Amino acid sequence: MEGGLVNDMRTIQRTDQMEDMKISAKDVNVYYADNHAIKDVNVEIEDKTVTAFIGPSGCGKSTFLRCLNRMNDTIDICRVEGDILLDNEDIYDARIDPVQLRAKVGMVFQKPNPFPKSIYDNVAYGPRIHGLANTKAELDEIVETSLRRGAIWDEVKDRLDAPGTGLSGGQQQRLCIARAVATAPEVLLMDEPCSALDPIATAQVEELIDELRQNFSVVIVTHSMQQAARVSQNTAFFHLGELVEYGETGQIFTTPQDSRTESYITGRIG
Amino acid sequence: MPIFWLVTLILVIAALGYVLARSRALASAGGNRSALHSLPSYYGMNSGLKIIVPGFGLMILWLLAQPLYVDSVVSGMIPDAEIKEGSSRGLLLAELRRTAEGIDLAISKNIMDEEFARNESTEFADMTARLKDAGAVVTSSITQPIMRGAQELRVLSSTGRWLMTMAVILVSLAGLFWSLRETNAEFRARNVVEQGVLALLIGAASIAILTTIGIILSLIFNTVEFFKLYPAMDFFFGVEWAPSFSGRGGASELGVLPLLWGTLYISIVALAVAVPIGLFAAIYLSEYASNRVRSIAKPLLEILAGIPTIVYGLFALLTVGPMLVSVFGDGGALGLNWQGGGRAVMTAGLVMGIMLIPFVSSLSDDIINAVPQAMRDGSYGLGATQSETIKQVVLPAALPGIVGAVLLAASRAIGETMIVVLGAGAAARLSLNPFEAMTTVTAKIVSQLTGDSDFASPEALVAFALGMTLFVLTLSLNVFALYIVRKYQEQYD
Numbered sequence A: 001m002e003g004g005l006v007n008d009m010r011t012i013q014r015t016d017q018m019e020d021m022k023i024s025a026k027d028v029n030v031y032y033a034d035n036h037a038i039k040d041v042n043v044e045i046e047d048k049t050v051t052a053f054i055g056p057s058g059c060g061k062s063t064f065l066r067c068l069n070r071m072n073d074t075i076d077i078c079r080v081e082g083d084i085l086l087d088n089e090d091i092y093d094a095r096i097d098p099v100q101l102r103a104k105v106g107m108v109f110q111k112p113n114p115f116p117k118s119i120y121d122n123v124a125y126g127p128r129i130h131g132l133a134n135t136k137a138e139l140d141e142i143v144e145t146s147l148r149r150g151a152i153w154d155e156v157k158d159r160l161d162a163p164g165t166g167l168s169g170g171q172q173q174r175l176c177i178a179r180a181v182a183t184a185p186e187v188l189l190m191d192e193p194c195s196a197l198d199p200i201a202t203a204q205v206e207e208l209i210d211e212l213r214q215n216f217s218v219v220i221v222t223h224s225m226q227q228a229a230r231v232s233q234n235t236a237f238f239h240l241g242e243l244v245e246y247g248e249t250g251q252i253f254t255t256p257q258d259s260r261t262e263s264y265i266t267g268r269i270g
Numbered sequence B: 001m002p003i004f005w006l007v008t009l010i011l012v013i014a015a016l017g018y019v020l021a022r023s024r025a026l027a028s029a030g031g032n033r034s035a036l037h038s039l040p041s042y043y044g045m046n047s048g049l050k051i052i053v054p055g056f057g058l059m060i061l062w063l064l065a066q067p068l069y070v071d072s073v074v075s076g077m078i079p080d081a082e083i084k085e086g087s088s089r090g091l092l093l094a095e096l097r098r099t100a101e102g103i104d105l106a107i108s109k110n111i112m113d114e115e116f117a118r119n120e121s122t123e124f125a126d127m128t129a130r131l132k133d134a135g136a137v138v139t140s141s142i143t144q145p146i147m148r149g150a151q152e153l154r155v156l157s158s159t160g161r162w163l164m165t166m167a168v169i170l171v172s173l174a175g176l177f178w179s180l181r182e183t184n185a186e187f188r189a190r191n192v193v194e195q196g197v198l199a200l201l202i203g204a205a206s207i208a209i210l211t212t213i214g215i216i217l218s219l220i221f222n223t224v225e226f227f228k229l230y231p232a233m234d235f236f237f238g239v240e241w242a243p244s245f246s247g248r249g250g251a252s253e254l255g256v257l258p259l260l261w262g263t264l265y266i267s268i269v270a271l272a273v274a275v276p277i278g279l280f281a282a283i284y285l286s287e288y289a290s291n292r293v294r295s296i297a298k299p300l301l302e303i304l305a306g307i308p309t310i311v312y313g314l315f316a317l318l319t320v321g322p323m324l325v326s327v328f329g330d331g332g333a334l335g336l337n338w339q340g341g342g343r344a345v346m347t348a349g350l351v352m353g354i355m356l357i358p359f360v361s362s363l364s365d366d367i368i369n370a371v372p373q374a375m376r377d378g379s380y381g382l383g384a385t386q387s388e389t390i391k392q393v394v395l396p397a398a399l400p401g402i403v404g405a406v407l408l409a410a411s412r413a414i415g416e417t418m419i420v421v422l423g424a425g426a427a428a429r430l431s432l433n434p435f436e437a438m439t440t441v442t443a444k445i446v447s448q449l450t451g452d453s454d455f456a457s458p459e460a461l462v463a464f465a466l467g468m469t470l471f472v473l474t475l476s477l478n479v480f481a482l483y484i485v486r487k488y489q490e491q492y493d
Helices: A002-014 A061-067 A098-104 A119-130 A136-149 A169-182 A199-212 A225-231 A249-254 A259-265 B003-028 B040-077 B089-108 B114-118 B124-134 B144-182 B189-229 B232-237 B257-288 B291-306 B309-328 B345-370 B373-381 B386-415 B418-423 B441-449 B458-492
Strands: A021-032 A035-046 A050-054 A078-086 A105-108 A187-191 A217-221 A234-239 A242-248
Touching: A021 A061, A021 A217, A035 A061, A035 A217, A035 A234, A050 A061, A050 A225, A061 A187, A061 A217, A061 A234, A098 A105, A105 A169, A105 B373, A119 A136, A119 A169, A119 B386, A136 A169, A136 A199, A169 A187, A169 A199, A169 B373, A199 A217, A199 A225, A217 A225, A225 A249, A234 A249, A234 A259, A242 A249, A242 A259, A249 A259, B003 B040, B003 B144, B040 B089, B040 B144, B040 B189, B089 B114, B089 B124, B089 B144, B114 B144, B124 B144, B189 B232, B189 B458, B257 B291, B257 B345, B257 B386, B257 B441, B257 B458, B291 B345, B309 B345, B309 B418, B345 B386, B345 B418, B373 B386, B386 B458, B418 B441, B441 B458
Parallel strands: A035 A242, A050 A217, A050 A234, A105 A187, A187 A217
Antiparallel strands: A021 A035, A021 A078, A234 A242
């Protein structure tokens, strides 16, 4: 029933999508020690779109997301095989510095994780590390634009020196998004960014995601199919470590090709 | 009956009570366990508790009270005329007790019999002669009243002991019958036993707290005593530490400042060694080391904490001291001639620093590990390197906890004794040269109380004032450290 609604919206949006691939993953396999977590995943992520990864818990969608900026490197037992190309460059190539990569592919986490610093310092953290600002005025400028992009500027502009940990959950998450935006990434990965938020804060973040699409390619992992339908243009359905189906969001929700996708979106599995 | 047998007897009665109550409970339910309110063993334990607690309780109270009563009776038997110039009732009472012990010894050697020992008309000269034969210590102060007192003391003690044995056995048996009477299927034995356990736990906690209070009170009373004999201003602001030895007379200079300065100086050197090394070790172990390295290195580091401080003291005295002299001393490698002998602030400070390394590193390691992984992920996700993440996110987040760890280490350094006694020397001195011998508050407490000391003289009582100073110092450091650590704990919730 919800599929029909979504379909109408998506058909309009489909026309202005450019066939511009930002990330393409080929035959990606991920192992945690002996556990085969991701099996032969192939996916093409378009630029300036929102791509949603959906699927039941433990299906590997978060693991795959973390492969896209090599966050899995920090886990000793994790092993990644296959090619992931960002702008046609293999990000697992030995010449690629994972630190540089993560500056280009930013990440927002499930639980808001502001640093125990002031709001200003939270946002200025990335720009300072990467030397994006030459003067204090430039840094102020970056902080303000990022906070505006994070749709939180009006709420915090009078207390930039207050600790970021003192904000409410929804504000913290928007601060984390602003923080990720401040490093001027090309791709923004979001791992269930609304799972710790109430419906109002979720609506604010979703609205924000839609705005971010103008500048970035956004990949969002979500448990909520409504959320995927609301914010994304493309949707990938993962099940048991496999990419079952990938396509335009309206099509996935209205005419799924695979019976497993249909079962999941109609609530029979997952 | 000796106490040992009495204790055994109570335990036997308790065991009997356990078995009887258990079987009685089962019998009252017709052998059906599920009809009982509690498990059968609870009925047994209830019975055991009701025998042991009153039995031992009465015994302990009696043993505490009886000597007080006997002393007061016997002391009344010493006429005032007996108390000579320069003597006191207390001294005569001690003499009297010694005589009573001598009589016991003589009886056990068959030099006199019980009847002679009790006979009121025994001449004290005869008694003295026999005591001498027995090899007991006899002094000239044994007189007729003293001997009579000793005889009375023996009689009273043995009667008291006999009465106690009877009373304790009676109370235990009463407990046994009471517990057996109340044992039936409806009786809530489990609740009673758990009340008993609760009382036991409360008792343990109050003993811990009361002894602490007792120690503090004894410190305070003795300190007050000291300040009656020696002006507080001279103690707190005096820059000279020169106690005259007791008995030789002459005024002592008991200024605490040189000792406090030595304590602080050595602690600062120790912390300057321990904090950077310990902290860097903790950062390596918690952030960089692989699990394999960590599992080997951490226990190895913690072995340092298990070495007794006296061994560190030996290390300071025999290894570090001479080594420092060969570098900074007369004709040393640097040709500086700063250091006269092996014992110096530097020697003690360095070794104490080594002792504190595991303390700092272990605590900091825990604190760094407590920083949520989400913080690190957030930083890595923004393209920060590991080193940037540690410097700018992990350490600032862990800083209050690390400060707490350093303060705890400081309070240990201030209270340390053995390393100082062996490594820093005994000269109380106000000097800035770290290669000179100095001493600390703790080392001076040791030297003021070792050997013959008259506990009424300011030279001995000053130890309590020093102890109090030290206690206040470390207590405030600990409170401050706890305050900071607690403030830090709230941060991630």
